[in-house]
Amino acid sequence: MFEKLTVIAPGLLGASIGMAAQQRSIAKRISVWARRAEARQVLESKDWCDEAPPSLKDACSGSSLILLCAPVERINELASNISPILDSNPIVTDVGSVKGKLSRHCHSVLESKGRFVGSHPMAGSEKTGMENADANLFEGNTCFVTPLEETDSSAAKSVSDFWISLGANVLQESPERHDAIVANVSHLPHLLASSLANYLSTTLPAAAKFCGNGLKDTTRIASGDPQMWLDIIVQNRPEIIRSLDALQNEIQSLRTDITNEDYFTVFGKLAKGKAFRDQLDP
Amino acid sequence: MFEKLTVIAPGLLGASIGMAAQQRSIAKRISVWARRAEARQVLESKDWCDEAPPSLKDACSGSSLILLCAPVERINELASNISPILDSNPIVTDVGSVKGKLSRHCHSVLESKGRFVGSHPMAGSEKTGMENADANLFEGNTCFVTPLEETDSSAAKSVSDFWISLGANVLQESPERHDAIVANVSHLPHLLASSLANYLSTTLPAAAKFCGNGLKDTTRIASGDPQMWLDIIVQNRPEIIRSLDALQNEIQSLRTDITNEDYFTVFGKLAKGKAFRDQLDP
Numbered sequence: 001m002f003e004k005l006t007v008i009a010p011g012l013l014g015a016s017i018g019m020a021a022q023q024r025s026i027a028k029r030i031s032v033w034a035r036r037a038e039a040r041q042v043l044e045s046k047d048w049c050d051e052a053p054p055s056l057k058d059a060c061s062g063s064s065l066i067l068l069c070a071p072v073e074r075i076n077e078l079a080s081n082i083s084p085i086l087d088s089n090p091i092v093t094d095v096g097s098v099k100g101k102l103s104r105h106c107h108s109v110l111e112s113k114g115r116f117v118g119s120h121p122m123a124g125s126e127k128t129g130m131e132n133a134d135a136n137l138f139e140g141n142t143c144f145v146t147p148l149e150e151t152d153s154s155a156a157k158s159v160s161d162f163w164i165s166l167g168a169n170v171l172q173e174s175p176e177r178h179d180a181i182v183a184n185v186s187h188l189p190h191l192l193a194s195s196l197a198n199y200l201s202t203t204l205p206a207a208a209k210f211c212g213n214g215l216k217d218t219t220r221i222a223s224g225d226p227q228m229w230l231d232i233i234v235q236n237r238p239e240i241i242r243s244l245d246a247l248q249n250e251i252q253s254l255r256t257d258i259t260n261e262d263y264f265t266v267f268g269k270l271a272k273g274k275a276f277r278d279q280l281d282p
Numbered sequence: 283m284f285e286k287l288t289v290i291a292p293g294l295l296g297a298s299i300g301m302a303a304q305q306r307s308i309a310k311r312i313s314v315w316a317r318r319a320e321a322r323q324v325l326e327s328k329d330w331c332d333e334a335p336p337s338l339k340d341a342c343s344g345s346s347l348i349l350l351c352a353p354v355e356r357i358n359e360l361a362s363n364i365s366p367i368l369d370s371n372p373i374v375t376d377v378g379s380v381k382g383k384l385s386r387h388c389h390s391v392l393e394s395k396g397r398f399v400g401s402h403p404m405a406g407s408e409k410t411g412m413e414n415a416d417a418n419l420f421e422g423n424t425c426f427v428t429p430l431e432e433t434d435s436s437a438a439k440s441v442s443d444f445w446i447s448l449g450a451n452v453l454q455e456s457p458e459r460h461d462a463i464v465a466n467v468s469h470l471p472h473l474l475a476s477s478l479a480n481y482l483s484t485t486l487p488a489a490a491k492f493c494g495n496g497l498k499d500t501t502r503i504a505s506g507d508p509q510m511w512l513d514i515i516v517q518n519r520p521e522i523i524r525s526l527d528a529l530q531n532e533i534q535s536l537r538t539d540i541t542n543e544d545y546f547t548v549f550g551k552l553a554k555g556k557a558f559r560d561q562l563d564p
Contacts, residue, residue, distance in 0.1 A: 122494040142492055171491065184485060185492045189500040191536060192474055194555035199532040201558035203466060208561050209453060210424055210467045212404040214503040215562070218471040221496040222559040226552035230545060237540060244537045248530065250481040254473060255526045258515060266515060270508035273476035276483035277504040279490050280497070 002027040002162075006063040006090075008056070008078060010034060010043070013095045013121065014069030015133035020166045022048035023135045033059035042130065057085040065091050065162065066114070068106075072096035073231045079106040079116065086113045091155045093119045093162075097182060098235035099146045099175035107148055115155035118146040118175060121168060122186065128225055139167035144182075146175045183239035188247060190221050190229060191240070197222040284309040284444075288345040288372075290338070290360060292316060292325070295377045295403065296351030297415035302448045304330035305417045315341035324412065339367040347373050347444065348396070350388075354378035355513045361388040361398070368395045373437045375401045375444075379464060380517035381428045381457035389430055397437035400428040400457060403450060404468065410507055421449035426464075428457045465521035470529060472503050472511060473522070479504040 005027035007014045014032070021027050032049045033056050034040050043052035053059050060066055060082055068078045075094045082092070092114045096102050099118045106116040121143040143163040147156040160170045173181065197219045200207045207215070233240055257265045287309035289296045296314070303309050314331045315338050316322050325334035335341050342348055342364055350360045357376045364374070374396045378384050381400045388398040403425040425445040429438040442452045455463065479501045482489045489497070515522055539547045 122492070142494065181486065181492050184482060185489050185497050186494060189478060189497050192478060192533070193496075193500055193559075194552055195532045195536055196471060196474060196529065197555035197558040198551050199529050200466060201554055203528065204463065207467050207558075209451075210404070210463050211562050212424065212468060214475075215467050215471050216564075217499045217502045218475055219555075219559045219562070220499045220564075222555040224556070226549055226556055229552050230549050233540060233548060234545065237543075241537065241540060244533065244540075246485065247478065247481050248533060248537070250477045251474070251526065251530060251533075254477055255523065255530070258519060258523060258526075261519075263512060263516065267508055267512050269480050270476055270511050272483055273479035273501075273504040274506070274508055276479040276489075277475075277501045280493050280501070282498075282502075 001025065002064040004029045004031060004063045004065075006030075006059050006066040007032045008059065008066065008068050008082075009070035009074070010039075010130055010133075011069060011071075012128050012130065012132050013123070013137075014067065015046075015048075015130040016123075016135065016137040017067055017069065017095075017166070018046070018048045019133055019135035020138060024165060026162070026165050027065070031059045031063065039130070056082060060086055060090070062088050063090045064088065065093070065158070068092065068094040068096075071228060071231055072098055072102065072235055075102055076105045076109075080109050083109045083113050086110075090114050091158050092116045093145075093159050095119060095121055096235075097186070097232055099144070099178045100236075102235070103146055103148055103175040107151065115152045117151055117156045117159040118144075118178075119159055119163065120144040120146065120178065120182070121163065122182075123168075128228070136167065138163065141168055143168035143170050144178050145170055145172050146178045147172065148175065179236050179239050180242075183236055183243045187232060187236060187240050188243040190224060191233075191244065192247070193219045193222040194229075283307065284346040286311045286313060286345045286347075288312075288341050288348040289314045290341065290348065290350050290364075291352035291356070292321075292412055292415075293351060293353075294410050294412065294414050295405070295419075296349065297328075297330075297412040298405075298417065298419040299349055299351065299377075299448070300328070300330045301415055301417040302420060306447060308444070308447050309347070313341045313345065321412070338364060342368055342372070344370050345372045346370070347375070347440070350374065350376040350378075353510060353513055354380055354384065354517050357384055358387045358391075362391050365391045365395050368392075372396050373440050374398045375427075375441050377401055377403055378517075379468070379514055381426070381460045382518075384517070385428055385430055385457040389433065397434045399433055399438050399441040400426075401441060401445065402426040402428065402460065402464070403445065404464075405450075410510070418449065420445065423450055425450035425452050426460050427452055427454050428460045429454065430457065461518050461521050462524075465518055465525045469514060469518060469522050470525040472506060473515075473526065474529070475501045475504040476511075 103118040123141040385400040405423040
């Protein structure tokens, strides 16, 4: 059990972590820091939050584990901000969905003050905000933990154990390998869903009338927050471009098979896609 | 109420129609014809099936409404087969997911023997077969009814009313317009989901480990039956190629914006995709 857990910038993820940690008795005390006074007022009323001080220093003081839960583009700045005020050599982690540059930056600014180990719980949702927080958000979902080669391995283990105690399935990968993986399994699906929705909104504005479950499923994640996704694109641009190009090749190859009426090959592709999907949970 | 309803070649859709028609008292008698003796035996035990004769002529004799529920590529043949044996000038419809050529063929072979009006209930599922039938399958889902200009308008109205009584939202469109619409809202999402699954199965065979809800949603329909989807591709090839090309342009344009770091435009596209998806049911 951690003596003190600090959640910084609670949105959906930060608040869900706080709730989950309290319900599972993972920390003796949970301190939460939010920038806005209104958010701090809301926090005071939450049973999972023991204190919500206005000062970042107070929130971090004496902490054993600090979670930076801001959107990915603000994490580097937060790490720089907390570095000079840490007094307890805490473990520091984050929930950013892109890990390469971020991990190196945080590791370097926190060195000697705290031990940084990046995390990425894959438990987002179209919904955002503290009001949608859920103590079971991480249960059964993947959480990446992305130490660098030079990261203290006991700190990496503590962070992994923390996510496991919240119910997540932890995978350790290097930050760079993580970024290539999520470009393929998360960012690419989002951009496809968004492109399909975008295309239909122009070609067939009344598509809602004709919409079956297939279209609903395939475009669901296009409802995600545009600013959050833009930030992800900015952070993981080279890997995303690589994934988009590879998928374009795949679609173009299918298009060629259909044009050539090479139905043997088309059938093979449909069957291979089905085999892949069938091994995932429904 | 129809005196006699005939369901030909019951799979998921035909059996669901039979169940729904019985529960909602839409026909006095329901006759079902299946090619295989084992299927007829199963049918004899179903409370929604009044008779399952081995002869197609007996199943159709005296019928007021005949539903051709075979896969899309077998409907033309079934229409040709029943034409000479009809004795009651029934209304004939089908559930095929492509309508252009099929509607003209069925209209022409049935002329003077029966009145053909094409239908396409958008209520498929990754599941197939009579064992997955559901009396509420059509409830709240779109069903296209696709009369030709020369189709008897009272027959078109009867078919529309039939689907409405099963709970569907009916849309009347020409067969050609229908085919362009479903290429965009149904066939294109399927080919995208399949291409994404296919690509990942090669690039990241262990993707199941990293899979979040976004990927699950976006690829769900790739689990559909490859043979059924191949038949749809064969039937609706020109419209499908047109849709694939248009979507490729959309993706390529997004790729260019990302490459150029034109994030203002990227944000606009994400926001437009979100606005489109937000107007659909969850």
